[in-house]
Amino acid sequence: MLLSTFLPFLAAFSGALAANAPTTCRPASFIPDADDNTVPRRFGFLLYRATDPLDFLGPSEVLFTLGRFAHVDLFYIAETLDLVSTELVPPATNPYNSTVWTTIAPTHTYDNPPPGLDVLVIPGGPGARAPTPATLDFVRKTYPNLDYFMTVCTGAMIAARAGVLEGKNATTNRAAWLAVKATGPNTNWIGDERWVVDGNIWTSSGVAAGIDAMVAFIACFWGETLTNKTLLAMEYFRHPDPTNDPFAVWPNGTYKYI
Amino acid sequence: MLLSTFLPFLAAFSGALAANAPTTCRPASFIPDADDNTVPRRFGFLLYRATDPLDFLGPSEVLFTLGRFAHVDLFYIAETLDLVSTELVPPATNPYNSTVWTTIAPTHTYDNPPPGLDVLVIPGGPGARAPTPATLDFVRKTYPNLDYFMTVCTGAMIAARAGVLEGKNATTNRAAWLAVKATGPNTNWIGDERWVVDGNIWTSSGVAAGIDAMVAFIACFWGETLTNKTLLAMEYFRHPDPTNDPFAVWPNGTYKYI
Numbered sequence: 254m255l256l257s258t259f260l261p262f263l264a265a266f267s268g269a270l271a272a273n274a275p276t277t278c279r280p281a282s283f284i285p286d287a288d289d290n291t292v293p294r295r296f297g298f299l300l301y302r303a304t305d306p307l308d309f310l311g312p313s314e315v316l317f318t319l320g321r322f323a324h325v326d327l328f329y330i331a332e333t334l335d336l337v338s339t340e341l342v343p344p345a346t347n348p349y350n351s352t353v354w355t356t357i358a359p360t361h362t363y364d365n366p367p368p369g370l371d372v373l374v375i376p377g378g379p380g381a382r383a384p385t386p387a388t389l390d391f392v393r394k395t396y397p398n399l400d401y402f403m404t405v406c407t408g409a410m411i412a413a414r415a416g417v418l419e420g421k422n423a424t425t426n427r428a429a430w431l432a433v434k435a436t437g438p439n440t441n442w443i444g445d446e447r448w449v450v451d452g453n454i455w456t457s458s459g460v461a462a463g464i465d466a467m468v469a470f471i472a473c474f475w476g477e478t479l480t481n482k483t484l485l486a487m488e489y490f491r492h493p494d495p496t497n498d499p500f501a502v503w504p505n506g507t508y509k510y511i
Numbered sequence: 512m513l514l515s516t517f518l519p520f521l522a523a524f525s526g527a528l529a530a531n532a533p534t535t536c537r538p539a540s541f542i543p544d545a546d547d548n549t550v551p552r553r554f555g556f557l558l559y560r561a562t563d564p565l566d567f568l569g570p571s572e573v574l575f576t577l578g579r580f581a582h583v584d585l586f587y588i589a590e591t592l593d594l595v596s597t598e599l600v601p602p603a604t605n606p607y608n609s610t611v612w613t614t615i616a617p618t619h620t621y622d623n624p625p626p627g628l629d630v631l632v633i634p635g636g637p638g639a640r641a642p643t644p645a646t647l648d649f650v651r652k653t654y655p656n657l658d659y660f661m662t663v664c665t666g667a668m669i670a671a672r673a674g675v676l677e678g679k680n681a682t683t684n685r686a687a688w689l690a691v692k693a694t695g696p697n698t699n700w701i702g703d704e705r706w707v708v709d710g711n712i713w714t715s716s717g718v719a720a721g722i723d724a725m726v727a728f729i730a731c732f733w734g735e736t737l738t739n740k741t742l743l744a745m746e747y748f749r750h751p752d753p754t755n756d757p758f759a760v761w762p763n764g765t766y767k768y769i
Contacts, residue, residue: 287607307572307745313613314565314718320609321599327611336616341579349545351578353585355571358594358614428744447746459746460572485769486686487565488705488717488758490750500746511743 274371274400275474276453283476287324292474293371293400294324297361299411300331301388303346303380306339306355307460308405312374312467318483319471328367331359332387339378346379363391372470373399376463377406377426389415403455403470405463412456413437422451426459430506445501445509447492458500465492532629532658533732534711541734545582550732551629551658552582555619557669558589559646561604561638564597564613565718566663570632570725576741577729586625589617590645597636604637621649630728631657634721635664635684642669650675661713661728663721670714671695680709684717688764703759703767705750716758723750 341347409425448466457466599605650673667683706724715724
C-alpha cells in the first residue's frame, strides 16, 4: 500500500517511492513478518497481444512460488478482459507458420486496475514494438504511484516510449538492441549486465533474464531465507551476478562473446 | 506423423516408436530440412487444474522460440475447453492465502486431441496428486501412439498412475520425492539427475528442470544449430549435464547437498 495513493500530487512531483518502501536491499538475513507492509506484495503484469510468454510467466513463477511461503498477490492487467494471445504476429515474426502460442486470461483492465499495486512488470515480445496509446497511457499514469517498476526484454520499449526510462540506466533484449535503443535516446543503455537497477526501476535483458531479475528483486526486498525457499521449490539454478552475462552486447548491438 | 497411426494394433504391442522417429540423439551438427518428418514437431501439453505454471510454460517457451526458426506446433490438451487455472488448491497448498495464479485456454480436449501428436508432455503441480480418471485414460490411450513422452516435476505421478513408467528409470520433483515414488513402486526412481531418459520416456525433476529437459530434448533430436539459436533468442543459460544437480536427493528423499 502506498502513501502516494493518498497524496497523488506529491507522487506526481516525486516520481515516487512510497515513504515506507525501501530503496536499497535489505540485509541478507531479513525475514519479513506476515503483516510487514514494507515488502512489495502486490505485483501487476502488463498483458498485451504478442507478448513473449516466458517474459511474464517466468517472473510470475517466482511470485507464484514465493506466494506459497508468504502472502503475495499477482495480477494480469490488459486493455480489456478478453483473452490475450502470445501469438507470433505480425506474420514476419512467424516465417515457418508455427502454432506455438499460449492464451491467457487477464484479471484486470487499464480502466479498472488492482488498487494499491506495489510493482508493475512490463514484459516484451513482438507486440512491444507497437504498443497501443492506451497501453502507453496506463504505464505513464501508473508509474508515479508504484513503489517499483520492472521491464523484461523488449518491455523496455514500452517503458521508454511512456517516458519512464528518461535519463535512466537500463537494459533490454540483446537481439533487439538497436531497435529498443532507438525508442529511448535519452536512456543510458547498458549492454553487458543481465539486469540493471536505477532507483526504483529494474530492467532485464531478454526473456529468461526476467526470471533472474525477479529472483534478485525478491532477494533484495524479501531477504535470502524466503528467496532460497522459493528457488528450492522451483529447482531453479540462480544467476546472482548481473555482470555474468554470456549474451552481453557492445554499444552497436553486436555480441561480445558469441 | 506416426506409422502407429495407421497400425494401432502394432503400437499397442510395441509401446511404440514410429518407424521413422530416432531413438538416439542426432549428431550435434544435424540440421533438419524444412520438411524433415523424422523430427518431433507436434507437441501436446496436458493441462489440468492446479498445475504449476512453469512446468508447462517453461518447456513451452523453448518450443515457442524454436518455432520462430522451424515449423513447430504446440497444443494444450485438457478435459474440456474451459479455461484452466493454476490456482493453489486444495487450500492446504496456499497457507498464506495468496492470489498468484495464471489462467490458460486449452486448444484441444481429451476426446478431440490434435492428430499425429509426436510428443506428449505432462506437467506437475498440486493437481497431479489427484488426476481425474479421464486424465489417466487419456495418458494410457495416447502413450502407445507417441514418438516420445515427457514428464516435468510431479507430472511423473500421473504417468506412473497411468502405468507408463512401469519398469522404467525416471525422476521427479525433489520436494515431493516420497509421494511420487509411492505412485510408481515398480519404477527405478533416480534422485541425482536433473532429467532421465529411458527409451522414448524423458522425465525431469522439479519445475525449472523441465526447461533444461526440453532444451536437451531439442538438442538431441534437432541438433545443436537450432538449439543454440533458440537459447540465444531466449537468453537462457543452458544446463547441459543432467548429473549436475544441486537439488539431488538420496533414496529417502533428503537432499544430498542442501
